[in-house]
Amino acid sequence: MSTTYEKIEGFIETWCTWICAVSFALVYYVLFSDHVSIDKFNEMNKLVISVAAIGVGFIGTAKAILVSISESRVMKKIKSHKEKGKQSLYHVVLDYLFSGIWSCLTLVLLSTLYILIPLDSSSLNAVNLITLWFAFAGFSTAACVRVIVILGTVLKFLDKD
Numbered sequence: 001m002s003t004t005y006e007k008i009e010g011f012i013e014t015w016c017t018w019i020c021a022v023s024f025a026l027v028y029y030v031l032f033s034d035h036v037s038i039d040k041f042n043e044m045n046k047l048v049i050s051v052a053a054i055g056v057g058f059i060g061t062a063k064a065i066l067v068s069i070s071e072s073r074v075m076k077k078i079k080s081h082k083e084k085g086k087q088s089l090y091h092v093v094l095d096y097l098f099s100g101i102w103s104c105l106t107l108v109l110l111s112t113l114y115i116l117i118p119l120d121s122s123s124l125n126a127v128n129l130i131t132l133w134f135a136f137a138g139f140s141t142a143a144c145v146r147v148i149v150i151l152g153t154v155l156k157f158l159d160k161d
Helices: 004-014 016-032 038-068 073-080 089-116 124-159
Strands: none
Touching (some): 016 124
16 A cells, blocks of 8 residues: 555656646736736746756756666666566656656757747737746646656665665
């Protein structure tokens, strides 16, 4: 029987990225679409590019470390751990790391694109494009949180023995 914490981990791993994507977009569209200026959005994009690029670097480094120690005793234990009908823990971790990298990279590219495209603040297209950006930002944020959660799960798994 799984504990409450394990159920929360499972929820975060499975649904949180999509819930955050939809939530960020809805909150912006419903509450802030009339109050966010294009200038402020572009300023925020410059900051987001830096933070998301750092996220790509951090997650990429974590992935590189895991791959470089793939033949160690600890990694062999992670690779051999497999729940019924599921992938090995190693493959799950790598999938989440790739998801985090790709979501941050997509956010960087989308933010850069939005800085380069002249958006008209009175246009409905601008509101829709910014709403889409917030959906990507929500997904990317949750994907990074999911990476942190799964790495914590791996560390707890290793601590059991």
